[in-house]
Amino acid sequence: MKKTVRHLLLASTALATITLAGCATKDHTLAVKDVGSFHVGGRAVTLSGLPTREIVFTPGAAPLKVDPNGDFEVEAMYARYTLLDNPKARYPLLMWHGGGLSGVSYETKPDGKPGWENYFLRTGHNVYVSDAMERGRASWARYPEIFKSEPFFRTKKEGWELFRIGPVGSYRSDPAQRQAMPGTQFPVEAFDQMAKQSIPRWATNDAATQAAYDAYVKKVCPCVILVHSQGGNFAFTAALQNPDLIKGIVAVEPSGSPDPATTDFSKIKGIPMLWVWGDYTEQMPFWQGIVKRQETFRQNLQAAGGKADVLFLPQANIHGNSHMMMMDKNSDQIAERIQVWMDSAGLMQ
């Protein structure tokens, strides 16, 4: 308990310092050195021998012939950065989103309140928010000629249940009729707004997605990665492939990781890692299984001598968090716990 208090004080001090790093007259000011973005990774492809396609440009009008053949750039990813005049973190913070989503997960929350990008900028991190290959500004490529399968689109029902906003079977088309988890921290009234952030995904692009993430890591790291859900496996794999470039990983409900049985944990034991889990996981077999597999991976890393910490929020008396905890009403409270861990892991100056 004492330790927690000290940590919370630490974090508060950090916050105070950062705001002062802004213009003296306005304590909310972010003193920003630069903003920008880039595409990284990917490859050139040439399509040939495809039949000319007919596309109707105006409903009712005659279709026009479009030749789909030619040269394209595909399978890059996109990142946007905000760099501070006086960062307090030792390394830039890369924020990697989960499945069917984009970097928007970390920006303003669906309820209109500041998200984790804003929080970690204000605690002194140079922040990079990316869209994985195939999503958002990274863009996507023709299928089946380049991507090998068709995309799929997440229904609101799937999101409602998978993200643990409400129990299985509790989704209704009418927002007023939906039954959320008792005590949920998710702003239920903003669920449909969150659904606007959904982006189609492919099931057959993991290798290309990983290749783009690896190119991204080589471009901007050394860094710390904060990763969510589907992104977890990409971040752990990136760490195994470039252990010297990744200085820490915060894995927020990662859904997967390399097989512990075939992983050389000695390669990544020098990278401090924190797993963060929300509420209600023990009520859902799907999530129980994921937590169990992730705990095996984490304990293997720990056994190899790594700093492999885990924060089960309910055990820390923080209740009601969904899989989308960066959008939950108490997202800042969770971010502060992550910030405290970053302090303890030596990731701040």
Add this chain to the structure above:
Amino acid sequence: MKKTVRHLLLASTALATITLAGCATKDHTLAVKDVGSFHVGGRAVTLSGLPTREIVFTPGAAPLKVDPNGDFEVEAMYARYTLLDNPKARYPLLMWHGGGLSGVSYETKPDGKPGWENYFLRTGHNVYVSDAMERGRASWARYPEIFKSEPFFRTKKEGWELFRIGPVGSYRSDPAQRQAMPGTQFPVEAFDQMAKQSIPRWATNDAATQAAYDAYVKKVCPCVILVHSQGGNFAFTAALQNPDLIKGIVAVEPSGSPDPATTDFSKIKGIPMLWVWGDYTEQMPFWQGIVKRQETFRQNLQAAGGKADVLFLPQANIHGNSHMMMMDKNSDQIAERIQVWMDSAGLMQ
């Protein structure tokens, strides 16, 4: 000439003032009050009666059945904003991209140098950069069930020729073999990097795209819109639908507009507008036609008593600019001319 000099001085003064608006100790600092983003517009749709689809999640593995039916949020658009402590512009600046592209057009240039978002932030504008419905972080919807046609993908050859990087017929797959326009300002070595920003587009989404833009204008305006290429028609139409909310339009090589014959110019004569055209347009019949039609629209606005200015860059002794002038090597020189016009149009404080 005198006038130009005065204007350039004006602009330089503006620049100096802005940098001082940052932290006194660092003249490159942007004093940022807030950053954030949102999705706006769109609608809820329900798909039903569609057959379960089989998707192969792992090449070689048996396909899994995926039910595509359910509730979705579709046809919203996305905007990201950066707000300054001390904006010098009277209204926020909304930057709308062109066809087959996203808001990335205005961020860091493909050659890695600062783009127009950065320029206009540093001259004191609160800047909003958006992705139109169907592009980038706005996301896209299933076709043909929701979108009515299939998307098309721009080849590098089309971009090379359409954007006037090189003459028709001069594109080659091998960058070393490409013949650019003599004196081009486009950073030819970064052309393939620009191609990574390409995003598929649909020919049948104009109404939904306009609806999202109109919702966006209602949410964040009064504002000034800087718009490129395909976006032009959406911006002019938005102005006709909400003339009181739009305080100025900078149309950078707009490719279309409402039919002048049926447009009530008296509704928008109070909105100062500037058309900006690059080089080589007179060499290409496609662009000659677009310029001619846009000049008709502009002259009608002028005849109705509006401030409808035009900047043909070559006539201002600025040569070599492509259709993607915000990515050209002299993009800041063009932005400065736009900034000078904004001063002259009373859009700065």
